[in-house]
Amino acid sequence: MKVFWIFAHPESRSVNASLRDAGVRTLHELGHECQVSDLYAMGWTPVVRANDYRHDPSERLYVAAASKQAYVTGALSEDIQAEQEKLEWADALIVQFPLWWYGMPAILKGWFDRVFVKGFAYGVIDSETGKTRRYGEGKLTGKRAMVVLTAGAPAPTLGPRGINGELNALLFPLQHGTLWYAGMSVLPPFLVPGADRVSEEKYASAVNALRERLVALPDAAPIAFRYQNGGDYDDDLVLREDHARGRTGLAVHSPDPAPVQPSET
């Protein structure tokens, strides 16, 4: 398998960096190929700007249209094209980060903002049906993705009734709204909670748990998000009454009987 590992932490001596190194070693031992984008080490630029699209600055910028035009004509900034090529090469994507303010660090959010342009990750039209291919269908269909993250907070606070919000709900914009949107199959996230206080025993346990998840990477069951074009949603893209009847909340978008629990180490 070809695995693309995106990593976003400012400190090369962090728990996150050690976990990444352990993970990459495991992938090699398992016979997989691996490419790593260490966003801090690369000096990645996270800010969407007109010059990414060779856009004439005297003209008003429409980000979606300008990005599609640049994508189609091969005019995107070289650093964006390089990341898209790694993603096209890969069978699986690992997205690793420390949870900051219950989301991705800005340098990583801006990886998606800049790399996931129109025509590549959204606005992909099926030429036969004329429908937009998204949520389970798109150019990235067939690829797997898994979020690997640390959080300072203890695990119960990220559980189904924990004060910080259930982990999969916090990750919904990334796991459902970005990765699944673009067509990827998303495996349950791998969380190391309480990461401000990691003992040697706890670190060893986290490495072992991550190894198990990487061994299962090719075969593990993804989160069962609903397909946009599978019949579950009406023409306004609202979930039909006969699914998750009477319920609201993000969990209705997965037909699993219960929301997936955060994995704990």
Add this chain to the structure above:
Amino acid sequence: MKVFWIFAHPESRSVNASLRDAGVRTLHELGHECQVSDLYAMGWTPVVRANDYRHDPSERLYVAAASKQAYVTGALSEDIQAEQEKLEWADALIVQFPLWWYGMPAILKGWFDRVFVKGFAYGVIDSETGKTRRYGEGKLTGKRAMVVLTAGAPAPTLGPRGINGELNALLFPLQHGTLWYAGMSVLPPFLVPGADRVSEEKYASAVNALRERLVALPDAAPIAFRYQNGGDYDDDLVLREDHARGRTGLAVHSPDPAPVQPSET
């Protein structure tokens, strides 16, 4: 009232920029004072780095500890200190952005990552009780906050059963996990949906609706998120059984009978 308006859009001729200008004019007409941080125009740096904290690069960086040390000793980067001063000056904060990948643009996420340091927005200890002041209590208690955003998607897709996820759930990391966490009272968000196709009529209607929300800014009822230290959560910070009994999902963290609906124009 003193209002601090944070704005994150790359194009000064966008619908977002026009709405911001209209909003700031309204605030002045209402007799309020206003400061604006236009993050793109300022060339804001969104990436957390060791040099923000004058941290010795030969030492391992612990972001939380280093940021608190720099905050307490007045050693934070000047651009961070300037934003903290605007926030301390303000009675209300407006956070305006286009929804990109169901979250904030990276330049804005990195405003929170860099400005909301330990000691200022988290890790604030009550000297009497020894408890951490967060979720309804903190240095920013008494200030109001409101998210103003545009989305390319139509309103129904951001409703309670819409495919993109209910708007307040998507905004939970910002509204609950960041603003409420730091102690601010969060008003329901103001959304302009379908923002890729805004007619003159629709724009005029959006400006009027925004004006109404700004008129109500000092008095409108905030989202009724639960207080961490108000007795609803147990010692593990898990919601006690007798609240929202048998339910899970982000909506359990607000004792409103139903999740707040996205505002529509």
